[in-house]
Amino acid sequence: MKFKRGKMLIDPPACASSDIAFTLIIFFLVCAAVQPETGMSQALPKTEEKSEKREQSQNLEVSITPTSIILNGSPLKPDEFATRIAAALKAKSRDTDKIVVVKSAPQTPYPLWLAVSQAIDDAGGILTLELESEKTIQVR
Amino acid sequence: MKLPRKKLTASVPAFAMGDIGFLLLIFFVILARAQDDSHIQWEPARMDDVKMAASPLATVTIDAGFKTYLDGKEIAPQEIAGRLTEILGDSPAGQRNVFLKVHKQSKATHFEPVIAAISEAGGDLIHILEPEGETNSK
Numbered sequence: 001m002k003f004k005r006g007k008m009l010i011d012p013p014a015c016a017s018s019d020i021a022f023t024l025i026i027f028f029l030v031c032a033a034v035q036p037e038t039g040m041s042q043a044l045p046k047t048e049e050k051s052e053k054r055e056q057s058q059n060l061e062v063s064i065t066p067t068s069i070i071l072n073g074s075p076l077k078p079d080e081f082a083t084r085i086a087a088a089l090k091a092k093s094r095d096t097d098k099i100v101v102v103k104s105a106p107q108t109p110y111p112l113w114l115a116v117s118q119a120i121d122d123a124g125g126i127l128t129l130e131l132e133s134e135k136t137i138q139v140r
Numbered sequence: 141m142k143l144p145r146k147k148l149t150a151s152v153p154a155f156a157m158g159d160i161g162f163l164l165l166i167f168f169v170i171l172a173r174a175q176d177d178s179h180i181q182w183e184p185a186r187m188d189d190v191k192m193a194a195s196p197l198a199t200v201t202i203d204a205g206f207k208t209y210l211d212g213k214e215i216a217p218q219e220i221a222g223r224l225t226e227i228l229g230d231s232p233a234g235q236r237n238v239f240l241k242v243h244k245q246s247k248a249t250h251f252e253p254v255i256a257a258i259s260e261a262g263g264d265l266i267h268i269l270e271p272e273g274e275t276n277s278k
Contacts, residue, residue, distance in 0.1 A: 015155030022162050029169070037239070038190040039268040044259040064248075104248035111185045111244060113251070114267065118187070131256055 042117060045099075045128055058097055060088055060125070064116055065105040078115060086123040100125040177201055177212035177241075184270040185244040193266050194237055198227045200258065201241040206250045217253045224261035238263035 062085075063070040069081045076084055085100070092098050100120050104113060120127050182203045200220060201209040208217050215223065228236050238258050242251045258265050 015158065018158030018162050022158060022165065025162070025165055025169075037193045037268055038271055039193040039239070039266045040187060040190055041193075042265045042267060044255065044265055104252060106247060106249040108248035110242050110246045110248075110251055113248060114185060114187060114269070118189070129252060129256055129259075131252060 040114070040118065042121065042127070045126060059128075060085070060100045062100055062102045062116060062120070063105070064102065064108045064113060066107050066109060066112070069112075069116060078112065081116065082119040082122070085119055085125065089123045089125050095126070098124060098126050099128050101128050101130050103130045177209060180209055180212065180241075181205075182241055182243040183245075184241065184268055186272050187269045188272050190269050190271050193239065193268065196237040196239040196266065197231060197235075198224055198263070199239040199241065200224075200254055202243055202246050202250050202254065204243050204245070206243070206246060208250075208254060217257065220254060220257035221260040224258060224263055228261055228263055234264065236262060236264045237266055239266050239268050241268045 061072055068075045069078060070076070071081065071084055071088070089098060089100075102116065102120070117127050177199055180201050180203045182201060199211055201212075203209065208215055208220065210220060210223055211227075224238065228238075238261075240251075240254065240258065242254075255265065
């Protein structure tokens with residue numbers, strides 16, 4: 001005579017499911033935190049307000065518009081700018097002379113501004129922003 | 141004759157520990173996300189020469205709608221300098237990293253006042269960019 005073998009139930013223990021979820025969360029958190037960020041650091045001198053009266057300086061001046069880059073009054077193409085600014089800064093030995101004043105048109109796109117600032121950095125220049133401040137004057 | 145009273149044991153069920161841990165973790169994750177800026181929609185500009193950025197003390201973001209955020213919270217550009225000065229405190233130079241995340245279609249009117257504010261607060265500015273060739277948007 002043969003005895004029937006009873007079927008064995010293999011249920012995973014329910015109390016372990018929360019531990020599994022806990023471990024999964026830790027795994028995804030670690031994955032999310034590890035994603036590194038890349039970028040470009042930029043040294044900027046501390047901002048200070050300057051009155052309209054400016055001293056006669058020997059600093060280079062760069063104006064950026066959406067379509068052109070103007071170095072000391074002469075318009076240049078973006079690929080030309082890097083070589084011209086490097087040549088202009090090579091002649092300067094003092095740190096104060098290496099300051100490059102950058103003035104941007106309001107519609108200047110960010111990628112173009114970045115390219116100009118990187119070219120100035122690479123050439124050893126010290127980038128300084130010239131911003132126009134707005135003042136509201138009430139006229140009676 | 142005195143009958144001994146049966147002692148009642150009040151033990152915490154051990155299998156509940158996993159659930160308690162799980163809930164605590166959810167709590168801390170939500171707390172951490174309050175300072176997170178992953179909900180902000182922006183696309184980084186691309187550049188050839190980018191380096192790994194060190195961890196920041198603060199993050200300023202300009203999103204696709206050209207709104208400004210400081211550590212994930214919306215802020216007016218003119219308030220950034222003051223708030224950053226508080227956050228950066230007396231941290232020594234070189235450890236005052238401020239991440240600047242600018243949407244690639246932003247114009248000078250949007251990002252220049254922010255850069256000036258970071259500079260005014262004495263932050264070490266790091267532009268967050270994508271290496272040329274990668275295509276994933278944030």
